[in-house]
Amino acid sequence: MSSQTASQNKEHFEINLGPQHPATHGVLRVKLLMDGEYVVDAEPVLGYIHRMHELMGENRTWAKYLPNMGRLDYLSALSYNLGYVELVEKMAAIEVPERAEYIRVITTEMNRISSHLLWFGAFVLDLGGFTPLLYAFDDREHILDLLESVTGSRLTYCYFRFGGCSNDVEDEFLTGCLTFIKRLRSRMPMYHNLVTKNVILMQRLEGVGPVSAEMCRKYGATGPVLRGSGINYDVRKNEPYSVYPEFDFDVPVYNECDSMARYMVRMDEMDQCMRIIEQAIAKIPEGPVMAAKVPKMIKPAAGDYYHAVEAARGTFAIRAVSEGKNQAYRMKLRSPTFSNLSLFQEASKGMLLADALAFMGSIDLVIPEIDR
Amino acid sequence: MAGYFTNILSGTKSLLVGLSITQREFFKKPVTLQYPWESLEMTPRYRGHIQLVKDGETGTHKCISCGLCDKGCPSGCITVKGEKQEGVKVKVLVRYDLDFTKCSLCGQCIDNCKPGAIEFSKEYNLASTRKEDFYYDLLKRLKEQK
Amino acid sequence: MDLGINVVEMLIYLVGIIAFAAGNAAYLVWVERKGAAHIQRRTGPKEVGPYGLLQPLADGAKLMSKQLIIPDGVDKPLFMVAPLIAMVPAIMIFVTIPFSDSIIARDINLGLLMIFAFASVNVLALLLGGWASRNKYAVISAARAVSQNVAYEIPMLIIAITIVMVSGSMNLKEIVDFQAGGFWNWNFLPTNGNFLGPITFVLFFICFMAETNRAPFDLGEAESELIAGFHTEYGSMGFGLFFMGEYANIVIGAALTVILFLGGWYCPFGLTDGIWWFLIKMYLLIWTVVLIRWTYPRVTLWSLLNLSWKILIPFSLFNLLASAGLIKILG
Ligand code: SF4
Ligand code: SF4
Numbered sequence: 001m002s003s004q005t006a007s008q009n010k011e012h013f014e015i016n017l018g019p020q021h022p023a024t025h026g027v028l029r030v031k032l033l034m035d036g037e038y039v040v041d042a043e044p045v046l047g048y049i050h051r052m053h054e055l056m057g058e059n060r061t062w063a064k065y066l067p068n069m070g071r072l073d074y075l076s077a078l079s080y081n082l083g084y085v086e087l088v089e090k091m092a093a094i095e096v097p098e099r100a101e102y103i104r105v106i107t108t109e110m111n112r113i114s115s116h117l118l119w120f121g122a123f124v125l126d127l128g129g130f131t132p133l134l135y136a137f138d139d140r141e142h143i144l145d146l147l148e149s150v151t152g153s154r155l156t157y158c159y160f161r162f163g164g165c166s167n168d169v170e171d172e173f174l175t176g177c178l179t180f181i182k183r184l185r186s187r188m189p190m191y192h193n194l195v196t197k198n199v200i201l202m203q204r205l206e207g208v209g210p211v212s213a214e215m216c217r218k219y220g221a222t223g224p225v226l227r228g229s230g231i232n233y234d235v236r237k238n239e240p241y242s243v244y245p246e247f248d249f250d251v252p253v254y255n256e257c258d259s260m261a262r263y264m265v266r267m268d269e270m271d272q273c274m275r276i277i278e279q280a281i282a283k284i285p286e287g288p289v290m291a292a293k294v295p296k297m298i299k300p301a302a303g304d305y306y307h308a309v310e311a312a313r314g315t316f317a318i319r320a321v322s323e324g325k326n327q328a329y330r331m332k333l334r335s336p337t338f339s340n341l342s343l344f345q346e347a348s349k350g351m352l353l354a355d356a357l358a359f360m361g362s363i364d365l366v367i368p369e370i371d372r
Numbered sequence: 373m374a375g376y377f378t379n380i381l382s383g384t385k386s387l388l389v390g391l392s393i394t395q396r397e398f399f400k401k402p403v404t405l406q407y408p409w410e411s412l413e414m415t416p417r418y419r420g421h422i423q424l425v426k427d428g429e430t431g432t433h434k435c436i437s438c439g440l441c442d443k444g445c446p447s448g449c450i451t452v453k454g455e456k457q458e459g460v461k462v463k464v465l466v467r468y469d470l471d472f473t474k475c476s477l478c479g480q481c482i483d484n485c486k487p488g489a490i491e492f493s494k495e496y497n498l499a500s501t502r503k504e505d506f507y508y509d510l511l512k513r514l515k516e517q518k
Numbered sequence: 519m520d521l522g523i524n525v526v527e528m529l530i531y532l533v534g535i536i537a538f539a540a541g542n543a544a545y546l547v548w549v550e551r552k553g554a555a556h557i558q559r560r561t562g563p564k565e566v567g568p569y570g571l572l573q574p575l576a577d578g579a580k581l582m583s584k585q586l587i588i589p590d591g592v593d594k595p596l597f598m599v600a601p602l603i604a605m606v607p608a609i610m611i612f613v614t615i616p617f618s619d620s621i622i623a624r625d626i627n628l629g630l631l632m633i634f635a636f637a638s639v640n641v642l643a644l645l646l647g648g649w650a651s652r653n654k655y656a657v658i659s660a661a662r663a664v665s666q667n668v669a670y671e672i673p674m675l676i677i678a679i680t681i682v683m684v685s686g687s688m689n690l691k692e693i694v695d696f697q698a699g700g701f702w703n704w705n706f707l708p709t710n711g712n713f714l715g716p717i718t719f720v721l722f723f724i725c726f727m728a729e730t731n732r733a734p735f736d737l738g739e740a741e742s743e744l745i746a747g748f749h750t751e752y753g754s755m756g757f758g759l760f761f762m763g764e765y766a767n768i769v770i771g772a773a774l775t776v777i778l779f780l781g782g783w784y785c786p787f788g789l790t791d792g793i794w795w796f797l798i799k800m801y802l803l804i805w806t807v808v809l810i811r812w813t814y815p816r817v818t819l820w821s822l823l824n825l826s827w828k829i830l831i832p833f834s835l836f837n838l839l840a841s842a843g844l845i846k847i848l849g
Binding site for chain 1: 559654662736813815
């Protein structure tokens, strides 16, 4: 409605940002109503890569739905793997061996770092800086190598199984993780000097794209967007799952509500991930990585189940309704960036085009997860 | 007014620091791999498309044509055909087809296979403009392996 | 001077300038790609020729062999003429640039004025190109380019005027000659009466980057916002000309900075002077420009204008007054 009245203004014009546009990182289309350089209205248009993941969940057995989890948020696929296997384990009451839980945490956190690194590079690329992207990719490559040696894949992982992990990890992987952490720690000051403290970047991020805590509540934004708006909410702390309660880590929270706050949350989160991984590697017990008894055909008792995990971009939750059959009656995926994107329309009103794109970068969109 | 000058100064300093970093990186060695000229050995767990395991003793596959891999595959890309043959107790595998275009490399077929008859190959240099090139006849592939 | 010799000389210079401009444009692209690659720890072009040195030729051949696509509904004459406007003034400017004591195509008394006159034609090319393209991104880009150029021409001119005041001439050769004898005589130091010295040099350098639409001031072609800005719709040699024009402008900007501030072809410490000093200084500046592009994120339109109106213009104005005072005192 508002866009209708606004478009009657002859000075305004519409541009289509996407479906193919360098800044949308995928096939997202945003219909922008512009007044010169100012955004009057922004309407995200979805559906270009809709693959009916939820419906697929209702038509496949529980086990067959596993690989779909790697295809939602392909940048932090392991968090999604984790969310789903934990849900099914909860439903079917499967006990997971301790070692498997630790491996899950280590690999998931490594994956979170790789996701944040990629975001960091792509975000600076959105702002017009090319080089940090390549540096971040250099580091990310080490993570992918490590994860490949364990999971066998580099991006769309399908590693966790109901009751454990598909294979054990070697000591080389664990020492490799520690070496990587050392490397990343030594690179962090470089990133901060090159990017964070750069005056141009600060000017572009500070005070740009304010998202109030109120707005986050209204749209259900989670993850770094929420934590950048001063709300301390992290599923790993608030509704602990797996073995997270055993680790000592902080949840970075910034009160500025601007793009810089979201940026800092993610940068600090990488440090925290490294802390978690170090503690996990120090504590990891010996033992099996697969539960002794996992039923061949999983048929959870009828009921309504919900499980949430903290993915790299926010709360990923699944609600599954079981009728006691070998497939779900209803499968609902709550993906974080779908909610985070929905506040774009309201928050971007009146922004400059360049700021709007910086803001879009700061909420870290992964399109296949929005459009699932 | 003082803020004006300190802002300019600190801003300039941050810019110079940035320049010194990129200039330093310029003199370092490239980290990239010159792909067509060099390539990496894949890690043991690397997931290429699946293939039948060659049994060291018998020189053939270990598949018992139970079809569990087929049944458990989320993408339905495996077709197994076994035949009753005279003198052999179990069914004999006559065809094992993989439609790699649909495979999601989840590894459930391998988990499901009791005798351990299939494994991931280390094949990654796959490119073609024709879909048919990714329909593999794994039995034939096994025979062609030396 | 005999008319015949004059014509021959003119022809030689014409060919030389075009070759210099085109060769520089082609090989600066190579430097840019190779430099960027090594900054980012990659190798860059390396397949065509040793170290990829023949890559520019391959690129040129590719660009030329491509079809010139003219989209439906563009303003055809303007669309076709804009790339030419981007290239021709750049070549004209080279005419007045003194590469050394003897290598200068036309020694004009108002050389500096002519350079600024032609340099401001460049923005017309961006405006026309963007306007004629019938593409909203291109129009936004054209509007940005114009406001950017207006904002940066002012401090650039004010600084140039200061130098003119200091050296008492608009003839580029005389400006350089004025700085003879070692780096302590150069205009980037306050010794000649340029009060703020190095600061004006940096300011001029910033202005020149902004004028040539180089990153971090590449608002016109901000690729993550405006796809490719004013040349979104151009392909083939249309794009090629824009590209060459851009690099020619960088060479001109660097050459001008060398002439105005860094003593042209004079050796910094009294050794043999000559064109090589000019080229060394110029390419060092160009390398800085490349390095800057691959280091910083892009500024926004507002901070760009803020930078100009709140920092560059006050400083350059203050410098103008102070230098005038200084010259008066020094007599
Ligand atoms: S890896 Fe997964 S998708 Fe591929 S054939 Fe095996 S079960 Fe099917
Ligand atoms: S599960 Fe193993 S043994 Fe059974 S058909 Fe498949 S490959 Fe053969």
